[in-house]
Amino acid sequence: MPERRYQGAGELARDIQRYLNGEAIEARPATSLYQLRQFARRNRALVISLVAIMVVLAAATTVSVAFALREAAARHQTQAVADFQGQMLSDIDPQAMGLKLRADLLAKSRAAAGRSGHTPEEIDTRVKELEGLVAGIDLTGLALTALDENVFQRALSAIDAQFADQPLIKAQLLQTLASTLRDLGLLEAATQPQKETLEIRRHVLGDEHSDTLTSINFMGDLLLHQGKLAEAEPSIREAMETRRRTLGAEHPATLASMHTLAVLFHNQGKLAEAERLYRQALDRRRRQLGDEHPATLDSMHDLARLLQEQNRLSEAEPYFREALERYRRVLGDEHPRTLTAVNDVGFLLQAQGKLEEAEAYHREALDARRRILGNEHADTLTSVNSVGFVLHARDRLTEAAEYYLEAMETRRRVLGDEHPDTLISINNMGGLLKDQGKLSDAEPLYLEALATRRRVLGEGHPDTIGSVNNMGWLFEAQGKLAEAEPLYRQALETRRRVLGEEHPETLVSIGNLSSLLQTRGRATEAAALLASAEPAARRVFAGSNAVRLGRFLTLLGRERVSAAEFDAAEANLSEAYTILSDAQGATDRHRADVLRCLVELYDARHAAEPEKGHDQQAAEWRARLAERQTSTRPTE
Numbered sequence: 101m102p103e104r105r106y107q108g109a110g111e112l113a114r115d116i117q118r119y120l121n122g123e124a125i126e127a128r129p130a131t132s133l134y135q136l137r138q139f140a141r142r143n144r145a146l147v148i149s150l151v152a153i154m155v156v157l158a159a160a161t162t163v164s165v166a167f168a169l170r171e172a173a174a175r176h177q178t179q180a181v182a183d184f185q186g187q188m189l190s191d192i193d194p195q196a197m198g199l200k201l202r203a204d205l206l207a208k209s210r211a212a213a214g215r216s217g218h219t220p221e222e223i224d225t226r227v228k229e230l231e232g233l234v235a236g237i238d239l240t241g242l243a244l245t246a247l248d249e250n251v252f253q254r255a256l257s258a259i260d261a262q263f264a265d266q267p268l269i270k271a272q273l274l275q276t277l278a279s280t281l282r283d284l285g286l287l288e289a290a291t292q293p294q295k296e297t298l299e300i301r302r303h304v305l306g307d308e309h310s311d312t313l314t315s316i317n318f319m320g321d322l323l324l325h326q327g328k329l330a331e332a333e334p335s336i337r338e339a340m341e342t343r344r345r346t347l348g349a350e351h352p353a354t355l356a357s358m359h360t361l362a363v364l365f366h367n368q369g370k371l372a373e374a375e376r377l378y379r380q381a382l383d384r385r386r387r388q389l390g391d392e393h394p395a396t397l398d399s400m401h402d403l404a405r406l407l408q409e410q411n412r413l414s415e416a417e418p419y420f421r422e423a424l425e426r427y428r429r430v431l432g433d434e435h436p437r438t439l440t441a442v443n444d445v446g447f448l449l450q451a452q453g454k455l456e457e458a459e460a461y462h463r464e465a466l467d468a469r470r471r472i473l474g475n476e477h478a479d480t481l482t483s484v485n486s487v488g489f490v491l492h493a494r495d496r497l498t499e500a501a502e503y504y505l506e507a508m509e510t511r512r513r514v515l516g517d518e519h520p521d522t523l524i525s526i527n528n529m530g531g532l533l534k535d536q537g538k539l540s541d542a543e544p545l546y547l548e549a550l551a552t553r554r555r556v557l558g559e560g561h562p563d564t565i566g567s568v569n570n571m572g573w574l575f576e577a578q579g580k581l582a583e584a585e586p587l588y589r590q591a592l593e594t595r596r597r598v599l600g601e602e603h604p605e606t607l608v609s610i611g612n613l614s615s616l617l618q619t620r621g622r623a624t625e626a627a628a629l630l631a632s633a634e635p636a637a638r639r640v641f642a643g644s645n646a647v648r649l650g651r652f653l654t655l656l657g658r659e660r661v662s663a664a665e666f667d668a669a670e671a672n673l674s675e676a677y678t679i680l681s682d683a684q685g686a687t688d689r690h691r692a693d694v695l696r697c698l699v700e701l702y703d704a705r706h707a708a709e710p711e712k713g714h715d716q717q718a719a720e721w722r723a724r725l726a727e728r729q730t731s732t733r734p735t736e
């Protein structure tokens with residue numbers, strides 16, 4: 101488990117307030133870089149080699165790129181240099197560079213300490229101290245920064261200078277560079293070479309040439325990764341439609357475009373259209389490429405993600421499991437695609453209520469992604485957010501806040517304020533603050549997420565509906581009941597239309613609205629609304645969704661108590677208690693809620709029927725509630 105940055109809730113609260121005020125946070129005293137600087141002041145000879153190693157690493161790689169380009173151009177081996185450059189770029193491994201940097205630093209530091217006349221024991225002590233400090237530095241990210249500034253940008257200049265009169269070779273090199281930058285998570289740096297490649301190929305080769313179509317598809321995919329969904333769609337559609345017409349419906353390139361369009365629809369919230377294309381791409385890729393081709397596994401994995409989002413967990417699980425098993429075997433445990441599958445199996449387990457297992461998968465993905473991709477790669481930030489999400493679900497709110505804050509701040513800086521992933525982080529941070537009772541701090545984050553999602557994703561997108569629901573949730577917590585009700589009704593109506601009557605989020609909206617109606621004194625209306633959804637809830641929340649069924653029945657029972665429907669309430673709450681007592685993934689808060697409702701039930705029955713001894717039942721449930729609260733109270 102990573103070392104925590106905060107020593108108490110007070111420190112975290114102060115940093116969150118600084119963030120909300122637009123001030124620099126102070127969650128980084130005594131960071132590894134800070135400690136390394138202090139160490140360097142005390143041991144200048146021991147660490148001065150770090151700078152030399154970085155310079156040599158960057159300079160050597162830069163010189164090799166420029167030298168290869170100049171020499172090959174001089175020999176007029178234009179195709180050979182394009183192939184060489186493509187191979188060289190594809191072989192770049194920032195993780196290996198970071199590991200080499202670390203090993204060289206420690207080796208040279210040991211040698212420098214030896215030359216300074218220290219004893220072997222003193223050398224070991226100093227090198228071990230340095231080793232501990234270096235362990236906390238994102239050397240993969242450092243290598244990526246050095247590559248971007250000293251290699252990729254200079255390679256781009258060299259390509260422009262050496263191949264200005266050979267546009268197709270220039271385009272080939274630029275496409276390789278753009279693809280490499282995108283794969284490394286340097287999305288903005290990839291934009292210009294990708295645009296230039298596409299312009300050259302359209303002009304020289306025409307719109308229907310296979311190379312042009314490759315660049316069109318890459319352009320759409322890059323915009324998709326940047327979260328620019330509306331801008332991505334024309335390129336993705338053009339690539340697929342032209343490939344289908346010129347290459348055929350089952351050509352691998354056509355299937356690649358079909359899969360990319362499915363991903364776009366998925367991100368746009370067009371789930372039925374996305375599922376149709378995912379299934380077509382998967383069936384055809386199995387037939388054309390085989391069950392273990394990485395492209396086939398991509399279709400399998402992304403279909404599973406879609407099914408999970410629709411709460412079709414039993415359908416999603418075999419796809420997830422097969423994809424992960426084959427990714428591990430075909431690509432290895434630390435390939436970026438494998439790690440994406442690991443993280444998503446964590447989400448599946450979380451949806452099934454298996455929170456401890458889910459956390460282990462999320463942490464496996466995060467640890468590997470930090471090491472391989474660096475701390476600021478979009479995939480790493482997804483894992484940071486995922487760990488925060490599962491900690492939030494486990495009611496470990498202070499720990500969750502650390503991960504949420506890291507993901508939100510870094511996504512704002514790296515991806516921008518309007519990227520869908522950034523908006524997820526903003527929304528999650530708002531939800532956490534709300535759960536901590538910091539309602540005034542949560543409000544600006546919820547408002548920002550809602551306004552930006554409306555503008556970027558549209559009113560009907562599932563994420564936008566979620567933000568509408570969350571604003572109602574916040575207003576209810578603030579006691580603004582009249583303002584909350586229209587938001588809950590809007591969220592419910594839109595979810596019914598977009599997601600369907602039996603989608604889990606639709607049932608959540610029914611629960612939210614009914615709870616609000618009960619609070620507003622309309623208990624009979626609230627109970628009737630929730631009771632009408634009970635058959636759907638029993639179907640949707642069956643099996644691995646038992647926790648959600650238990651929570652639904654708790655809410656229904658509570659509202660039936662308020663409506664004086666005591667027999668029905670007793671049946672609901674007794675069933676909820678049985679479910680939540682045994683269900684994996686049920687939290688102490690869930691169990692306390694149902695116990696509290698049972699106390700309220702028998703108190704109300706005793707008031708209505710004092711002669712029937714319900715006060716004894718109330719006392720028994722009150723004792724169980726007190727026992728649970730005592731056993732779960734944190735110690736000092």
